[in-house]
Amino acid sequence: MARLQILELPEGVDDNRPPFVLxxxxxTAQRYVLGPDQPEPVDQFEHVAEKIGARAILAFEETIDIPANEITLSDAADGNVVRIRVxxxxxxxxxxxxxxxxxxxVEAIDAVRQARL
Known part of the structure; x- marks a missing residue:
């Protein structure tokens, strides 16, 4: 099953909230066929980034671990290191x-149908 992670980006001057990438x-990519005239595969994530406020969406088949989602706690006295994954x-x-x-x-299918009329 796919996992979702947030990668926070450095804030810019005009950012109201911290920017992030989903x-x-x-x-596992899925293919959809809208019709015989379909020129290209459908992008499953088209406009999703805009709707959730992300700068982009990155999708990978492999497992990706984002080091920024881990917190390292260390005690210099005994040399033990504790890592917490958030x-x-x-x-x-x-x-x-x-x-x-x-x-x-569905909206894309409707738009294609309307374009044909």
Whole structure:
């Protein structure tokens, strides 16, 4: 099952909130056929970044670990290092994203049909 991670980016002068990239790993691409005239495969994540406020969405088949999502605690006295991995609880988020993707696909199909008229 695909995993979702957030990669925070450095803030710019005009940023109201910290910018971020949504990183999806362990992702299996799916192909959709809209019709025989379809020139290219449908982008499942088209416009999703805009809707969630991300700068971009990066999807990978492999597992990607973002070091920024780990916190290292160390005690110089004994030399022990503790690493804590921070993972958000995104229960239901995948379903919401996929619903938005399905909605965008329907809108794309409607736009193609309207263009043919």
């Amino acid at each position: 990183v999806i790993d362990q992702y 993972e958000p609880d995104l229960e239901g988020f995948t379903e919401k994203v996929m619903a938005e993707v399905a909605k965008a696909q």
